[in-house]
Amino acid sequence: MTDSSTLLDAAQTAARLPYPALVAEITRLLADDSVQVPQRLVQPLAGGGSLFVMPASDSRVAMTKLITFTPANAGTARATIQGDVLVFDIASGERRLVLDGPTVTARRTAAVTLLAAQRLAPNTRGPLLIVGAGAQGKAHLEAFAEGLHVREVLIASRSASSAQGLAQHAQALGLQARVVQDANAALAECPLAVTCTPASAVILSAMPRQDGFIGAVGAFTPHMVELGPDLCRAMAARGTLVVDTADARHEAGDLLQAGLDVGQFDTLADVVRAGSGARAGPVLFKSCGWAGWDLAAARTAVAKRGQLA
Known part of the structure; x- marks a missing residue:
């Protein structure tokens, strides 16, 4: 009962x-x-x-x-x-x-990204760029505000009303928030970024700052994509690329469509067990979800x- x-x-x-x-x-x-x-x-x-x-x-x-x-x-x-x-x-x-x-789903995904940022992000001060203003965008906003004390948020979404609604929610939490039209351009002022879209098309293709961290959570099947292939390949070659689990080797659409061997990358478990701190240079954390x-x-x-x- x-x-x-x-x-x-x-x-x-x-x-x-x-x-x-x-x-x-x-x-x-x-x-x-x-x-x-x-x-x-x-x-x-x-x-x-x-x-x-x-x-x-x-x-x-x-x-x-x-x-x-x-x-x-x-x-x-x-x-x-x-x-x-x-x-x-x-x-x-x-x-x-x-x-x-x-x-x-929303809270555990945001918590996983938060843990990755706490362990890997070169610069955790923000501002934070959130691409996608749905449930995952809201969860990541709240998680990064609480867990990293981020105080400024930039929001990009294909839905203007959703972006404005999330900005108002951020302001109600005491954060500075504004809506931006160009997520790629906003990367230049945001050392932290998360992509939380339905993953039906590439929405981020610019390279992050040298002290940048991108958490990509929207694409969790081989056919979904948020990140441009050149961005993924550049992060694999010149930055740090970490996946949430080994299952990403057949689920991380962004990386697979870029032609990368996903099995070569460290997992979050590897990072936690190593106990290492923030990496030098930009970091891409690719999350696909896991039971x-x-x-x-x-x-x-x-x-x-x-x-x-």
Whole structure:
């Protein structure tokens, strides 16, 4: 039987996933040898959508994320990502929580990018350029404001109303924010940048500053793309290129379409285990998503539930 303490809506899910705790749990998960993450199942749906089934477990918690991705919903009142994350206790087999899937996806993705920036970005002061003003853009804005104390944000989006709405949200958080028309030109004044678009076309092709960090999260299949191929090849040759997991070798559309051997690049786990600090020169962090990140969110939410009990 499901009750209000088990089935969480978007706001309740967000409250269980504060960014500092989520980043800390992601870091712990990367050192946890009990974590098992099978390859996710992606079922194509009529009309261009996809059903994602993403299980993962450790010695205490098992979870599965079930979400639909519907690109046709972009720019409408319907979310492009919808679904749930089901969390189970391994010892008893009991269902512990049902989390809002889009909220988990947005917050764990932003937390992963934040962790990468904390470990790799040469300059974390900002301003921050956000390309794409949807749920991921909002999550990254909030994560970087809280986790890196960024105070100035530039926003580029193909939707003027969405860009303005995100700018107003940033201002409500006490940040300086403005909308820009040319994301490539804005890179010159922003040492931090994240791309959070539907990944249907190249939206960033300029090289970042020498102290620049780009976190690219929109493209998570071989056919999706946000970054120009010349940018990707230049970062591989003259900068630092890190991927979120080894699964990126067959999912990172930006890098694959640039003809790069994705398996040669360090993963975020490699970075965390090495304990190294910021790199010299520009950094590109390519994130494709992984059920392990959802497991970290499930662990965070279960721990938070215990604190609230």
